[in-house]
Amino acid sequence: MPDFLALVLSTDMGLPLLASLITGMLIGIDCEVQGKPAGLRTHALVYLAATLLMLAGAQ
Numbered sequence: 001m002p003d004f005l006a007l008v009l010s011t012d013m014g015l016p017l018l019a020s021l022i023t024g025m026l027i028g029i030d031c032e033v034q035g036k037p038a039g040l041r042t043h044a045l046v047y048l049a050a051t052l053l054m055l056a057g058a059q
Helices: 002-009 011-034 040-058
Strands: none
Touching: 011 040
């Protein structure tokens, strides 16, 4: 488990994951304010999943 944690916290994976989480949360907050059905959690998860798939493909 420590190897996985070190991999995730590295700048190669950690920075893109953090950036996608923040971006997804900002868009999700905007959608919740507008009353759309897909909100904060949905957008944050979609952005994280897309980033993980992109990073997995690059490895």
